[in-house]
Amino acid sequence: MKPRVSLQDSTLRNGNFSLRIDPVRSEDSGLYEAWVKYNTEVHSCHVELGVITVTLSPPNPVIENELLLMSCNSSHRASLVETCWFHNEHPGPTSRTFCSLSGALSILRPAMSDAGSWRCQLRYSDKEIISATYDLQILGFDGPTNPVVYAAAGSAA
Numbered sequence: 001m002k003p004r005v006s007l008q009d010s011t012l013r014n015g016n017f018s019l020r021i022d023p024v025r026s027e028d029s030g031l032y033e034a035w036v037k038y039n040t041e042v043h044s045c046h047v048e049l050g051v052i053t054v055t056l057s058p059p060n061p062v063i064e065n066e067l068l069l070m071s072c073n074s075s076h077r078a079s080l081v082e083t084c085w086f087h088n089e090h091p092g093p094t095s096r097t098f099c100s101l102s103g104a105l106s107i108l109r110p111a112m113s114d115a116g117s118w119r120c121q122l123r124y125s126d127k128e129i130i131s132a133t134y135d136l137q138i139l140g141f142d143g144p145t146n147p148v149v150y151a152a153a154g155s156a157a
Contacts, residue, residue, distance in 0.1 A: 001028070026051050029075035051075045054120060054134040064140025068107045072120030072132065079125045086119045112140050 006020045017036050021028055029051040035044045052074040062068055072083055084099040098105055103122065107114055115138040121131040151157035 021049075024049075024051055026053050026075065050130065052120075052122070052130050052132040054118075054132050056136075060137070061139045062110055062136065064111060064138050065109045068110045068114075070105045070107070070118065070120075070134070070136075072103045072122060074122055074130050076122070076124055076128060076130060078128060080122060081125055082123045084121045084123075086121065087114070088116050089119065110138055112138050114138055 001021065004021055004023065004025075006022075008016060008018055008020065011018070017034055019032065019034065029049055032047045032049060033044060034047075035042060037043075052072065055071045055073075056062060057069040057071070058066070070085070072085075080101075080103065082099055082101060083103045083105075084097060085105045087096040087098075103120070105120075115136055117133055118136050119131055119133045121129060123129050149157065
């Protein structure tokens with residue numbers, strides 16, 4: 001897993017033997033075990049890492065007006081009950097929510113207004129709720145609706 005894995009050497013003396021993985025990949029999911037020996041004492045801990053992935057089809061960059069499929073999957077073992085997608089969650093006119101039984105969301109004609117923060121939330125039969133956020137960028141024209149623009153002579157346009 002090198003060079004994505006590191007130990008925080010400066011915190012080992014304080015009893016912090018955390019493992020840092022950056023960036024996390026879907027194949028990193030699973031059970032991790034740490035053993036630390038200090039003098040004659042041995043301490044151990046187990047941590048299970050679950051991974052959630054958001055994928056785009058076609059992959060980035062997303063072109064305005066071309067069909068987009070966003071998928072959300074996780075390594076959780078229980079059966080998926082519901083997937084919800086939240087766009088720009090802060091209250092206001094641009095906030096939207098979509099829920100379905102599958103983990104996918106299709107946008108037939110993505111527009112510049114579809115860009116921004118999307119959060120997928122997966123709800124499982126064992127009551128576990130897992131979520132991830134994806135910053136969607138759309139390539140397109142975000143200019144005036146009127147194709148005529150006036151500029152003063154001698155200014156920049």
